Amino acid sequence: MKKIYSLLLLNMLVCSLAFGQMVPRGMKYQAVARDLTGAVMANQEIALKINLTSPQAKGGQVHYSETHTVTTNQFGLFTLTVGEGKVGSGGFSAIPWSSEDIWMEVAIGDKGKSSFATLSSSKLLAVPYAIHAATASELVGSKFNPMARAAAGDPGVPSQTWSLFGNSKSEETKDKLGTTDYMGLIFVTNNIERLKITRDGDINIANTLNVGKDVNIGRDLTVDRNVYLNKGSTGETINYGPFTVQRLSPTYLTGTLKVDGITTVTNPTESTGKTTGALVVEGGTGIGKNLNVGGNTDLDGTLNVDGVATVSNTTESTAKNNGALVVKGGVGIEKNINVGGNGDVDGTLNVDGITTISNTTESTAKNNGALVVVGGVGIGKNINIGGNADIDGTLNTDGATTLKNTLVVDGATTLNNTLNVVGNTTIQGLTNITNTTQSTLSTNGAFIVAGGVGIGKNLNVGGSEVINGDLNVKTNTDLDGTLNVDGASTLNNPLTLNSTAALNGQVTITANVGNAEDNYDSYPLRVTGNEQGIIVKLTSSKPQRGNNYLTFMNGGGTATGRIEGFEGIADGVRSAVNDLVGEGSDDASQDRNQDVPANIPTGAANYFNTNYGFGAFQLTLSLIDNIIRLTTNAIACAVGIGIAGDCDDIFWSSVDVIVGGIQLGGYIGYNEQTSAAGVAYESGGADYAEWLQRANSKEMLTYGDVVGVKGGVISRSFVEAEKFMVISNKPAVIGGMPEAGKEKQYAKVAFMGQVPVKVVGRACKGDYILPSGSADGMAIAIAPGDMKARDYGRIIGIAWSEADPKKVFNYINTAVGINSNDMAGMIEQMQGLLNNMQVALQKAVPEYKPMFYAVDQNQKPTLAAVDYTKAPSLQETVVKNVGGRAQYASLKDAMQGAKSYAATQGVNLSQYPLMNEFFNNPTPEMAQKVQDHYMKALARAQNLLARMEQSKPAGNK
Numbered sequence: 001m002k003k004i005y006s007l008l009l010l011n012m013l014v015c016s017l018a019f020g021q022m023v024p025r026g027m028k029y030q031a032v033a034r035d036l037t038g039a040v041m042a043n044q045e046i047a048l049k050i051n052l053t054s055p056q057a058k059g060g061q062v063h064y065s066e067t068h069t070v071t072t073n074q075f076g077l078f079t080l081t082v083g084e085g086k087v088g089s090g091g092f093s094a095i096p097w098s099s100e101d102i103w104m105e106v107a108i109g110d111k112g113k114s115s116f117a118t119l120s121s122s123k124l125l126a127v128p129y130a131i132h133a134a135t136a137s138e139l140v141g142s143k144f145n146p147m148a149r150a151a152a153g154d155p156g157v158p159s160q161t162w163s164l165f166g167n168s169k170s171e172e173t174k175d176k177l178g179t180t181d182y183m184g185l186i187f188v189t190n191n192i193e194r195l196k197i198t199r200d201g202d203i204n205i206a207n208t209l210n211v212g213k214d215v216n217i218g219r220d221l222t223v224d225r226n227v228y229l230n231k232g233s234t235g236e237t238i239n240y241g242p243f244t245v246q247r248l249s250p251t252y253l254t255g256t257l258k259v260d261g262i263t264t265v266t267n268p269t270e271s272t273g274k275t276t277g278a279l280v281v282e283g284g285t286g287i288g289k290n291l292n293v294g295g296n297t298d299l300d301g302t303l304n305v306d307g308v309a310t311v312s313n314t315t316e317s318t319a320k321n322n323g324a325l326v327v328k329g330g331v332g333i334e335k336n337i338n339v340g341g342n343g344d345v346d347g348t349l350n351v352d353g354i355t356t357i358s359n360t361t362e363s364t365a366k367n368n369g370a371l372v373v374v375g376g377v378g379i380g381k382n383i384n385i386g387g388n389a390d391i392d393g394t395l396n397t398d399g400a401t402t403l404k405n406t407l408v409v410d411g412a413t414t415l416n417n418t419l420n421v422v423g424n425t426t427i428q429g430l431t432n433i434t435n436t437t438q439s440t441l442s443t444n445g446a447f448i449v450a451g452g453v454g455i456g457k458n459l460n461v462g463g464s465e466v467i468n469g470d471l472n473v474k475t476n477t478d479l480d481g482t483l484n485v486d487g488a489s490t491l492n493n494p495l496t497l498n499s500t501a502a503l504n505g506q507v508t509i510t511a512n513v514g515n516a517e518d519n520y521d522s523y524p525l526r527v528t529g530n531e532q533g534i535i536v537k538l539t540s541s542k543p544q545r546g547n548n549y550l551t552f553m554n555g556g557g558t559a560t561g562r563i564e565g566f567e568g569i570a571d572g573v574r575s576a577v578n579d580l581v582g583e584g585s586d587d588a589s590q591d592r593n594q595d596v597p598a599n600i601p602t603g604a605a606n607y608f609n610t611n612y613g614f615g616a617f618q619l620t621l622s623l624i625d626n627i628i629r630l631t632t633n634a635i636a637c638a639v640g641i642g643i644a645g646d647c648d649d650i651f652w653s654s655v656d657v658i659v660g661g662i663q664l665g666g667y668i669g670y671n672e673q674t675s676a677a678g679v680a681y682e683s684g685g686a687d688y689a690e691w692l693q694r695a696n697s698k699e700m701l702t703y704g705d706v707v708g709v710k711g712g713v714i715s716r717s718f719v720e721a722e723k724f725m726v727i728s729n730k731p732a733v734i735g736g737m738p739e740a741g742k743e744k745q746y747a748k749v750a751f752m753g754q755v756p757v758k759v760v761g762r763a764c765k766g767d768y769i770l771p772s773g774s775a776d777g778m779a780i781a782i783a784p785g786d787m788k789a790r791d792y793g794r795i796i797g798i799a800w801s802e803a804d805p806k807k808v809f810n811y812i813n814t815a816v817g818i819n820s821n822d823m824a825g826m827i828e829q830m831q832g833l834l835n836n837m838q839v840a841l842q843k844a845v846p847e848y849k850p851m852f853y854a855v856d857q858n859q860k861p862t863l864a865a866v867d868y869t870k871a872p873s874l875q876e877t878v879v880k881n882v883g884g885r886a887q888y889a890s891l892k893d894a895m896q897g898a899k900s901y902a903a904t905q906g907v908n909l910s911q912y913p914l915m916n917e918f919f920n921n922p923t924p925e926m927a928q929k930v931q932d933h934y935m936k937a938l939a940r941a942q943n944l945l946a947r948m949e950q951s952k953p954a955g956n957k
Contacts, residue, residue, distance in 0.1 A: 027082040028082075033076045048067065065088035066088055686753050689728035692747060717775045726816065781803070892922050
């Protein structure tokens with residue numbers, strides 16, 4: 001019988017459902033269904049017949065037969081359990097697994113017939129024979145039973161009885177892991193010795209030993225290299241015995257050294273400097289109690305004594321270099337100093353505290369009095385004089401001067417610092433302050449005024465001006481330099497800037513001006529340039545939809561439109577795809593069915609959450625599905641459980657992967673070539689409209705009204721017109737702006753997009769919206785099948801919403817300006833009529849040769865093989881390129897054929913290292929490794945999709 005379908009076995013598992021004397025009930029069977037062209041049979045119902053036979057028996061014997069009806073998924077994949085189908089003959093439990101070789105024969109039902117076509121007959125290999133576990137009870141008590149040997153007093157049991165799945169019901173006093181003879185025990189990974197227990201009990205470890213908790217060592221610990229203690233932020237090292245450092249090796253302590261007992265340094269080396277001696281401390285030394293030093297003490301730094309310091313030596317001082325206490329440098333004394341004898345000060349005497357001179361001698365001249373200073377006197381702060389002060393020379397005041405009474409100055413007065421005047425000061429002449437101190441705050445500078453300053457005429461400031469409080473300007477202000485204002489500034493008159501102004505903070509303009517849209521003075525922000533207007537520069541190098549150049553809001557703060565960025569993000573998407581696929585990052589030895597952690601790459605989450613990025617995300621998912629299907633087919637073909645001669649399915653699976661890679665790369669590549677910066681104009685409106693002139697300026701027109709158009713003039717009263725259109729509601733773009741003052745002569749008419757239309761009666765999605773014909777501004781909905789020939793010239797648009805039958809009329813969301821193919825139905829009806837006329841003519845005139853049109857299948861006969869012109873599919877194109885469907889005898893041949901095809905298509909497999917290795921080394925193990933990796937990638941993608949949906953904020957773009 002002709003082969004109808006191609007099935008590729010994906011996986012066959014033996015499921016042991018009971019042990020002991022109970023035989024398991026079935027085996028899992030998965031396969032992918034394809035038609036003769038190699039295309040996947042997705043979402044289709046097929047019938048299968050399974051026979052378990054012994055062909056080697058005389059005449060062949062069918063032990064068990066059953067049938068299944070299954071439905072494939074979107075990948076053509078189906079699953080069934082052998083043993084749970086509709087039984088045709090025999091019994092599954094009666095199959096002689098242990099005595100005969102069992103073959104599985106797969107047949108598929110012929111469409112429309114009751115017969116089945118045999119597809120394959122394959123001998124079941126060793127793996128399914130785990131079903132023979134029902135006979136395991138025969139081993140109990142045998143010489144191979146380790147428990148029986150142990151009970152019989154055997155000194156050891158074979159090591160092969162150690163289970164890699166873990167042993168249960170073990171007894172601590174009996175069960176052991178190791179040797180019973182005088183031999184060592186070696187543990188290996190990758191066939192390399194990692195741990196060895198010698199026959200004497202020593203343990204040798206080849207690499208690092210990581211211990212999670214405490215380590216107790218009964219005897220010596222010898223370490224040949226470095227020892228690191230307390231590397232973390234916590235923990236301490238405690239030594240209970242003597243601590244000895246041998247071989248004169250240095251000891252370095254980077255942390256605190258605490259010694260609770262006496263510390264004796266017996267080294268007698270004399271100290272001649274701070275870097276020599278028995279004990280050298282590079283940092284400071286804190287001593288809580290007495291310090292006794294037998295010899296001299298040299299201090300290079302400061303000596304701070306918190307307690308009383310007594311110098312008992314009684315040597316008299318006759319000069320600054322002798323006496324009981326000699327200090328070569330200065331002496332700083334924070335509190336009282338009491339000197340019993342005379343005090344001679346050769347240098348400067350600085351007194352930080354109060355100095356009281358009790359002598360009451362009156363001063364009549366500069367060389368007598370209680371205090372006589374031969375040289376000058378510098379006073380850093382206030383001087384209070386109870387009596388008169390006579391100054392024979394110039395009085396220079398560098399600091400603040402407070403005058404509480406009249407100041408009479410006959411000559412010039414120079415003030416080099418602050419002048420504090422408590423009362424009013426009137427200066428009638430020119431005042432020059434020559435101090436050049438720069439001002440950085442309101443409390444410093446050459447001239448400081450604590451209160452306000454009233455200036456009757458011009459104020460000229462040569463440098464920068466910083467105003468921390470309010471600045472009220474009631475007349476014109478000219479600023480030639482920088483104006484820095486930290487606080488609020490109120491300008492009650494025009495502000496003229498003759499130079500560039502840089503505003504680094506947020507600027508809010510609140511103005512109470514007029515509302516006339518054509519009046520220049522009605523706008524809070526006005527820009528008058530030379531040849532250019534306003535420029536907006538964003539910090540983003542590639543502005544996206546979330547980067548807005550301008551946003552328009554209503555009075556309630558709701559955005560009604562915006563001018564936003566529109567930039568390709570191909571580089572980011574390419575990186576995000578690589579992050580998601582993540583080749584080489586998985587450990588293929590792990591169970592591929594385990595839960596995958598939600599460690600989604602940040603790049604993927606950022607870049608896939610956009611319209612463009614989501615398209616790349618979908619193509620990535622398709623590519624992953626194709627790769628998983630390829631590896632599934634490869635595994636089945638390699639182990640010989642697929643259908644004989646069907647390894648060529650590997651080629652077509654590889655082609656699916658190559659085509660998917662081409663589509664994904666082309667999608668991203670095109671965006672890379674067209675990623676020039678641009679802007680998008682977004683609005684709540686959904687149509688493009690233009691202002692059209694009214695036939696009657698007094699005619700009331702509201703949104704949703706149907707109007708006729710004659711020569712560019714509109715009116716609801718037009719029953720016949722060149723075209724019927726609708727008044728727009730909220731257009732996104734409006735063209736043809738009328739002249740100022742003439743707006744009432746025009747109305748906004750929707751040209752393209754979505755617009756609400758007033759419709760009387762029923763309306764369903766897909767209906768044509770036509771004028772009512774009553775010149776009332778209303779419309780009606782007509783189903784496509786009920787359209788008349790003249791109706792097509794009156795179409796307003798297509799209904800995209802349904803009518804509420806309870807209402808007199810409804811606003812129906814209508815797509816206008818996009819129904820360019822509306823005459824197709826009428827033309828097809830006319831072609832069908834012409835076909836029928838030619839059939840009648842041919843009967844009347846046999847020699848007439850008709851030329852039929854391609855119409856609907858119900859209107860026969862047709863001349864063309866298809867209903868309309870279309871391009872060949874990718875699969876058909878590939879078949880044509882490779883010269884038809886090739887036949888491959890092995891997995892390696894099929895993969896090499898696919899690799900050659902990839903080269904002709906310019907596909908660089910090296911960008912997917914794991915897949916490239918698989919194409920070069922197509923083994924079952926490599927196929928399993930690739931499948932494990934991409935199963936995890938698929939789980940990551942599904943997890944990412946769910947998390948993007950959950951984290952997407954309300955109103956997010």
